[in-house]
Amino acid sequence: MTTTTLARAINDGLRHALSNDPSVLLLGEDIGRLGGVFRVTDGLRADFGADRVVDTPLGEAGIVGTAVGLAMRGYRPVCEIQFDGFVYPAVNQIITQLAKYRHRSDGRIAMPVVIRIPYGGGIGSIEHHSESPEAYFAHTPGLKVVTCATPDDAFTMIGQAISSDDPVIFLEPKRRYWSKGAVTDAPSLGLHRARTVRDGSDLTLVAYGPLVTPALEVARVAEEEGHSVEVIDLRSLAPLDTATVIASVLRTGRLVVAHEASRTHGIGAEIAARVQEEAFYALEAPVLRVTGYDTPYPPSRLEEEWLPGVERMLAAVDRSLAH
Amino acid sequence: MTTTTLARAINDGLRHALSNDPSVLLLGEDIGRLGGVFRVTDGLRADFGADRVVDTPLGEAGIVGTAVGLAMRGYRPVCEIQFDGFVYPAVNQIITQLAKYRHRSDGRIAMPVVIRIPYGGGIGSIEHHSESPEAYFAHTPGLKVVTCATPDDAFTMIGQAISSDDPVIFLEPKRRYWSKGAVTDAPSLGLHRARTVRDGSDLTLVAYGPLVTPALEVARVAEEEGHSVEVIDLRSLAPLDTATVIASVLRTGRLVVAHEASRTHGIGAEIAARVQEEAFYALEAPVLRVTGYDTPYPPSRLEEEWLPGVERMLAAVDRSLAH
Amino acid sequence: MPRTPRTSAKAKDRSSPIQLLTPEGEIVRDNKLPFDPLSADLPALYRDMVMTRRLDTEAIALQRQGELGLWPSLFGQEAAQVGAARALLPNDMVFPTYREHGVAWCRGLDPASLLGLFRGTTLGGWDPADANFNLYTLVIGAQTLHGVGYAMGIVRDLARDLLDTSKGGTGELPAVLVFLGDGALSEGETNEAFIWATTQSLPVVFFCQNNQWAISAPYSVQSTVPVAQRAAGFGLPGVRVDGNDVLACLAATRRALRKARTGGGPTLIEAFTYRRNAHTTADDASRYRESAEEKEWAGKDPIARLHAHLTATGAVEPAFFDEVEAEAKDFAEGLRSRCRALPEPDASLPFEHTYAEMTPELHRQLAHHRAHLASLQETAEHAGDRA
Amino acid sequence: MPRTPRTSAKAKDRSSPIQLLTPEGEIVRDNKLPFDPLSADLPALYRDMVMTRRLDTEAIALQRQGELGLWPSLFGQEAAQVGAARALLPNDMVFPTYREHGVAWCRGLDPASLLGLFRGTTLGGWDPADANFNLYTLVIGAQTLHGVGYAMGIVRDLARDLLDTSKGGTGELPAVLVFLGDGALSEGETNEAFIWATTQSLPVVFFCQNNQWAISAPYSVQSTVPVAQRAAGFGLPGVRVDGNDVLACLAATRRALRKARTGGGPTLIEAFTYRRNAHTTADDASRYRESAEEKEWAGKDPIARLHAHLTATGAVEPAFFDEVEAEAKDFAEGLRSRCRALPEPDASLPFEHTYAEMTPELHRQLAHHRAHLASLQETAEHAGDRA
Numbered sequence A, B: 001m002t003t004t005t006l007a008r009a010i011n012d013g014l015r016h017a018l019s020n021d022p023s024v025l026l027l028g029e030d031i032g033r034l035g036g037v038f039r040v041t042d043g044l045r046a047d048f049g050a051d052r053v054v055d056t057p058l059g060e061a062g063i064v065g066t067a068v069g070l071a072m073r074g075y076r077p078v079c080e081i082q083f084d085g086f087v088y089p090a091v092n093q094i095i096t097q098l099a100k101y102r103h104r105s106d107g108r109i110a111m112p113v114v115i116r117i118p119y120g121g122g123i124g125s126i127e128h129h130s131e132s133p134e135a136y137f138a139h140t141p142g143l144k145v146v147t148c149a150t151p152d153d154a155f156t157m158i159g160q161a162i163s164s165d166d167p168v169i170f171l172e173p174k175r176r177y178w179s180k181g182a183v184t185d186a187p188s189l190g191l192h193r194a195r196t197v198r199d200g201s202d203l204t205l206v207a208y209g210p211l212v213t214p215a216l217e218v219a220r221v222a223e224e225e226g227h228s229v230e231v232i233d234l235r236s237l238a239p240l241d242t243a244t245v246i247a248s249v250l251r252t253g254r255l256v257v258a259h260e261a262s263r264t265h266g267i268g269a270e271i272a273a274r275v276q277e278e279a280f281y282a283l284e285a286p287v288l289r290v291t292g293y294d295t296p297y298p299p300s301r302l303e304e305e306w307l308p309g310v311e312r313m314l315a316a317v318d319r320s321l322a323h
Numbered sequence C, D: 001m002p003r004t005p006r007t008s009a010k011a012k013d014r015s016s017p018i019q020l021l022t023p024e025g026e027i028v029r030d031n032k033l034p035f036d037p038l039s040a041d042l043p044a045l046y047r048d049m050v051m052t053r054r055l056d057t058e059a060i061a062l063q064r065q066g067e068l069g070l071w072p073s074l075f076g077q078e079a080a081q082v083g084a085a086r087a088l089l090p091n092d093m094v095f096p097t098y099r100e101h102g103v104a105w106c107r108g109l110d111p112a113s114l115l116g117l118f119r120g121t122t123l124g125g126w127d128p129a130d131a132n133f134n135l136y137t138l139v140i141g142a143q144t145l146h147g148v149g150y151a152m153g154i155v156r157d158l159a160r161d162l163l164d165t166s167k168g169g170t171g172e173l174p175a176v177l178v179f180l181g182d183g184a185l186s187e188g189e190t191n192e193a194f195i196w197a198t199t200q201s202l203p204v205v206f207f208c209q210n211n212q213w214a215i216s217a218p219y220s221v222q223s224t225v226p227v228a229q230r231a232a233g234f235g236l237p238g239v240r241v242d243g244n245d246v247l248a249c250l251a252a253t254r255r256a257l258r259k260a261r262t263g264g265g266p267t268l269i270e271a272f273t274y275r276r277n278a279h280t281t282a283d284d285a286s287r288y289r290e291s292a293e294e295k296e297w298a299g300k301d302p303i304a305r306l307h308a309h310l311t312a313t314g315a316v317e318p319a320f321f322d323e324v325e326a327e328a329k330d331f332a333e334g335l336r337s338r339c340r341a342l343p344e345p346d347a348s349l350p351f352e353h354t355y356a357e358m359t360p361e362l363h364r365q366l367a368h369h370r371a372h373l374a375s376l377q378e379t380a381e382h383a384g385d386r387a
Ligand SMILES: Cc1ncc(C[n+]2csc(CCOP(=O)(O)OP(=O)(O)O)c2C)c(N)n1
Pocket: B029, B058, B060, B082, B086, B089, C097, C099, C138, C139, C140, C180, C181, C182, C183, C184, C185, C211, C213, C214, C215, C275, C279
C-alpha cells in the first residue's frame, strides 16, 4: 500500500497495463514527450516507446477513429482527450462508430477502447477546460462511462476499463489530480458498482468524481447537526448501479444527487426518475438535485459559487429533511 | 385554411421566411436541385436562387460552422442535416460554438440559426436513419430544441424558430412527413409552450413528435375502457414547458411520458425528475416512461416492436392506473 | 495475344485520367503507369465485372419486389471495383463504403450476406475476418480513419513479430485498401485520415471512386480540382486513372499496394468513373442531372470495352461469353431465393449485442420487451377482444 | 532611403520561405512576391512590433503576479502578426485564434480587453464589431469555418446591394482574414473550411503562423510537407513566407487580400516562424525541445532585423528607438493597472446570457443561486455559527 496522487495512480495503472498487455497502447495529443498537460502519462513514452505512447496529430476525430481501427486489429487503445471541452470533434466517431460497432457486427467485433477525459471545473481555467460532458455519453447505448474519486479507485478502475471489452469513457476529475490517498491492492469492486463511502440512516447523498469529497464533508457537518447522511460514490455513470442507490433509499427515504454538470438531463435526472419509479412508497421527500446550472460554464472568477459545493448540498439536505 | 402534409407545411414555412426576410438562407446537402431527400425544400432553389438555397459540400461541420459565421454577419441560416444519424460531425460546432456564442460574447452576439433534422424511426430504413438525438441537444445550455407533430405546428413553428434569436434544433418527425392536416393561420402558441391536445382527468400522457398520434390513439382506447387520459404534446424539449405538465399532473395524479429515444437520460427522465420534485404529493403513482430501449436502433425488421407504440403506452397507462 | 500496346494519346495531359484500355477495347501504354498486360487474367476480370453487374441488377429487382428496403447500385463502377479488388492479396484488409459490392464479390464474400443490411435483417451481415472485408460503413468518411488505425495495428504487429512475413516469401506487410467516394473528400475525417496515414507512412491505399455525384451534388460542389490532387496537399502521391478501365485500376492499385507493403507509405488513387444509376433505389436522378450525361457515360461502359478487347484479340472463345452469361443467370436465381431465406433477426439481439454482457437495466428492458411481445402475440390471437 | 533591393539568394529554392528582409536587416527582392518597400511605413511597423512584444511581456508578468490565470505568449511571432494585420483595411474582418495579440493591437482593440479572458472575468471581452476583430476562439480550427461563413455573408451582402463598394472608390469587397496555427491544420474542420472557401471562391485569406509547435508536438507530427503545400490539395494558392520578416508577411497578405476582394478567391499563407516561449505560461517547453533550437531562433528575431535595417539605412533618427521604448514602458504601466481594474463579472451574467431571454427554469435557477449567494454572505458574516 502506497500513498500517491490521483494523477500518479492513473499513471501507475497505465504503466501496469502497458507492461502486462502488449496490445495496450496510448494515443493522444502531447501525451508522449510532454507526458500530457496534466503529466498523467509522464515517463511512459520513455519506457514503452513512441509506438505505444503515440503523440498524435491535433485531431480528436483522428484519435478515436484510428482507435476504432486499432481495436479491429486486436489492440486495446487508450485515448486521451486533452480537456473535456475538446471531445466534441470526436463525437461522431464515438457515437456512430465506437458505441455501435458491436451491435452493428451482430456481436462479432468488440471495441475495447478507453477514452480518458480530464473533466470538471474548479481549476481556474478558461473556456472549454472545465466541463462535465458525462450525460452525453451516458445517454449513448454501447458506451460505458465511469469516473473515479480517489487514487485507489483511479488505479483500479483504469485497469478495469482497459480490460473491458466494451468502450469506456473514463472521466478523471481534474481538480482532484493532486489529491493524495492510499492505493491498495485489495480485491476491488467491479467497475460498474457504486460504493457506499459513508453509512447513514436519515438521507442518501449520491455524488461522483469531484463531488465525492465535498459530499463527505456535507455528511460530517450534517452529523454535527444530528443528521445521519449516507454517501454513495456512484463510480459508474453507465451503467448506473441503481440497485445500490435504491437499497439505500429504501432505508433512508430521502435522496439528494449532486453533480457539476448542468441540471437538465444530467445524471441526477435519471437517478430521480428511477428512484421515484422503483422506490415510490419509500420516498419521504422528493429526490433533490444539486447541480451545475443550465448555463454554459462561467468565467473562472464565478466558478467557485457557480459550482455545486458543500453549502448548496447542505441546503438541499436540510430541505429534504424538512419535508 | 388548407390541408397539407407535414413536409409541405415546412416547405411553406421556409418559403414564407425566405420571402419575408432577405437575411434567411438555407444550407444543406442536396437541398437545392434535389429539394432534399424528403423534398422538404422542393422548389425553393428555383424560386430563391442558389445563393439562398445552398447545396453545400458533404460536411456537416462545414454546414453549421459556416452558419455560425453567417449569423455573425447578420444572416439567419437554416441548416438541414440530412438524417438524425448524420448530425454528429457537426456536434463540435453546435455545442462549443453555436450554443455558447451568446454567452461567450457577454450577450453581444446572437446566433439565430435553425438546424432542421428529420428524426425518429418507423420508416424501414438502414442504420443512422432512424435515431432520436434530442436529449444531447436538450442537455446543452444555449440551445433550444423543438419538434412538431402536425402540419399546422410544423408551419407555425418553423417560422417561429427562424425568428428566434437563439439557435433552435428543429426536429422533424420523418415518419409523419406524409401525414396530412389542416394548416390554419390562427393565432398560435408560443414556440416553447406545450399543448394539451386532449383533455382528461385520470392520467396525463406526455408525448411529442412522432408519438403524439399514437398517444391520442391510446387515449381513445383508454376511453373505451373507461379511463380519461389527458394528452400533452410537449412541442418544446428545451426549454421544457414544465408548468403545463405539472398543472395537468396536479389534476390527474398520474403521468406517463413517451418517446422513441433511449430511455436512460431521455426527455422522460428530466420530466420525471421535475414532476416528482414539484408535484410530489399529487402523484398517486410513479411517473412511468415508455421509450426506446437502451440499445442502438435495431435493424428495421425489428423496429415495429422495438419502438414504443400504442400497446406499450397502454400497458403503462394500465400499470399507472393500477397503482 | 495482346498486341504491343501503343502509347495513349492522352498520356501528355497531366490531369486526364490514365487509361490502359480504351473505350474501343484497345490496350495502350502510359509511361506514368507501367503495366504488363500478361500479368492480368483478362477473362477472369471480365467475368468478375459481369457477375458484379448481375449481382447489382438482381438486387435492384429484389428491391422493386419489396424484398430489400433500399439498394445502392454500383452500375458503371464495375471496373473500378474489380480492378482495385483484384490487386489485393488475401491478407490485405478492405474498408468499403456501402457501394463496394464488386469488391465484396472479388474478396469471395458470400454475396447474399450483402443483402441483409438492405433487407433490414441486420446492420452488418458478415464476419469481416472471413474475407478480410470490413462491414459497410454508412457514415460518410468514417471508415477512412478505421482503415488508418487498422494499418497502425499492422505496423505494430510487425514490431511485435506477430506478422509472418517470411512465409509465403513476400517479405511484405499486409496492406489496407480504403474505399471512399468523391463526396467523402469533403468530410473533415477523411482529411484527418490522410494526415495520419502520411505522417506515419502507413501501409494504406485510399481508393476514391469519383463517380462525379454525391447524391445530387456534382463534383464541382466538393472541389475545383481533381480528387487525385487532394493528395498533394498532404504529401502523399495521388494518381488519377480512368475508373471505367479495369486495367488502369488494377495497375494503379497494385503499384500503390506494393509501395504500401514495402514501407513506402500511402497513396490516393482517383478512379474517374460515373454512377450510372440514381444514388440508391430511393433516389430520382432525373431531378438533378441531364440524361445526355447519362448517355455519354453509357458509351464508356467498362464491361463493353473489355468485351471488345477479348473479342478483337480472340483471347477467348466466343462460347466464353455465353458461359459467363449462363453462370450469371444461375447466380442471380440463387441469390433471389437466398435473399428470401435470410434469417429474420431475433428481437433479443439488440439487447444482447449492445455490450459484451447485458447490463442489469438491459436485462430488465429485455424482460419487459419479451412480455410486450407475448402480449402482442396474445392480442393477435384474440384479435378484437380489446376494442 | 532604401537601396534597390537585390534578389534573395533563397529565391530559387521553391519550398524555402520567401524573404524580403534578411536577418541582417537587408531588404531583398523576390520575383515570387513583388513588393515596393516604399509602400510600407517601416518605422510604424517597428513600433507595432515593439508595442506588441511589450504587451506580451507585460501579460506574462501579470500572470506571474497572479493577475492572470494563463497567458499564451506570441514572443517571436510579432512580424507575422503585424505584417498580416497591417495589410488589412478597416472593414475587413479578422478571425483570430487565441494568440493574435499583435493583430488585436494593430486593429486598435483596447489591449486591456484582451486580458479579461485570461483573468477569468469574461469569456470574451470585447465587441467584435468595434475593431472588426472577432473574439478569440479556443477550440482549435473552429474559427476557420466561422470566417468562411462570414465571407459567404459578405458575398450575399453584395448581391443584396448592402455593400457600399462605390464609396471610397475601391470597388472591392471587404475580405476576411482567418488566423490559424500549424497544429490547426490537422483538425478536420480546418480542411472543410478550405473546401467551402475554394468551391465558392470566397473573399477569405487563411494566415497560418507555422510556429513549428503545437504545444509539445513538432510540426513533423502534423505533416511531412510545408503548410503552404496543403493549399494545392484544395485548389487554392499557397504561399510560404518568412514569418519573422514583417515585409514578406505584409506583402503576401496584401496581395492575397487584394485578390480576395476582387473576386479572386481564397489564399493560404504560411508564415514560417517560431514560438519562442512555451505554449502558455502553464507549459514547460524544456520537457520537449532543445534549447539549441530556441537559441537558433533567437538569432532570427523579427524586431532586431527591422531595427538593423532602420539603423543601417538611417531611415529614422536614433531618438526614434528611445521614443518607442518610452512609449512601450508607459503603455505597460497603464496596462498593469487597467488589468487590475477589469470589472468583476456579476454572478447573474451566465444566466442572462445563455438565451436572448431567460427561460422559466433559468429564472428559478437564478433565484436559487441568489439565495445561495445570500446565504454564503450570511455564513461569512456569522462565520463559525454553523460548526
Ligand atoms: C456523415 C454523413 N452525412 C450525410 C450522409 C448522407 N449521404 C449518404 S450517401 C451521400 C453521398 C455520398 O457521396 P460519395 O461520397 O460521392 O459516394 P457515392 O454515393 O457517390 O458512392 C450522402 C450525402 C451520410 N451517409 N453520412
